[in-house]
Amino acid sequence: MISDDTEHTCLVAQLLIEANGDVDRFARLFASRLRWWILALPAGVVKATTRAGIKLWLGAKPASAGVFSAGNGPAMRAAIFDAAIDDVPQMLEFVRASSRVTHSDLKAEFGAIAVAFAARHSRVHQQVDANLWLSDVVNAVGDDGSELTNLLHRSVDRVSAGESTKSFANSLGLPKGVTGYTYHTVPVVIHAWLSHPEDFRQAVTAIIECGGDADTTAAIVGGIVGAGVGEAGIPSEWVDGIWEYPRSMKWMRSLGERLDSSATIAPSINPIAVLLRNVLFLFIVLFHGFRRLAPPY
Known part of the structure; x- marks a missing residue:
């Protein structure tokens, strides 16, 4: 089954179709849909997104609903913007609005x-040029983003030195796992991408x-590498193993096809089916969590 990360990617894709290039309309639609998304009991939703959803229900405008958090929520739904928008300045406007x-x-x-x-570079260039990608990021974030770009420079250097992604994560002080802090998430994600730019299985693994x-x-990572290799580059057993409704593989393919066309109406989704699905998903997550507490461990 898919997680909230894929749900947000699908949501953004739907709204990009409906906004039809209007970034302000996109922000309004995103704020509206986010309110209802929160009410559907999504499993794994993070604190910042929940708080933003509550603020929206209390009347906050899209531009002021965001909470002061450096979580990786905006990064998890960022790759899809490249797939839909070729113009770089426009893409950046939408990424910022989403964030x-x-x-x-x-x-x-x-x-x-x-x-x-990264997703754009993966899609546009047959061979990855880490320095070219990094220069685009540096120009976009400016001096205010120097802390991140320094970490990304480190990612690029460690890939060149042949260091594994796991070892790189450990060098950042993350031996117990990559946290949801975006300056932990993104450098390690980039390291995995640059280490396996055309190998979806290895990058995700x-x-x-x-x-x-x-x-x-x-x-x-899947969004970045997938932008370059397409569905053909994803292990077929991973795709065939997806058991999901109402956002089925057929529905997601239809969504992708419309996003890649001049369509202005996105595939719809039954909200009652989403709620029932989320209850089942939550039960499965809790079952696995409690099962791990019982022997055999």
């Missing part, structure tokens, strides 16, 4: 920008082996 609805800390926005540029917030970090 600010839930997170007001610029660190979260900078992390999302780095991911969006490498980031999962780091532990921590693995559903989100794997989703971000």
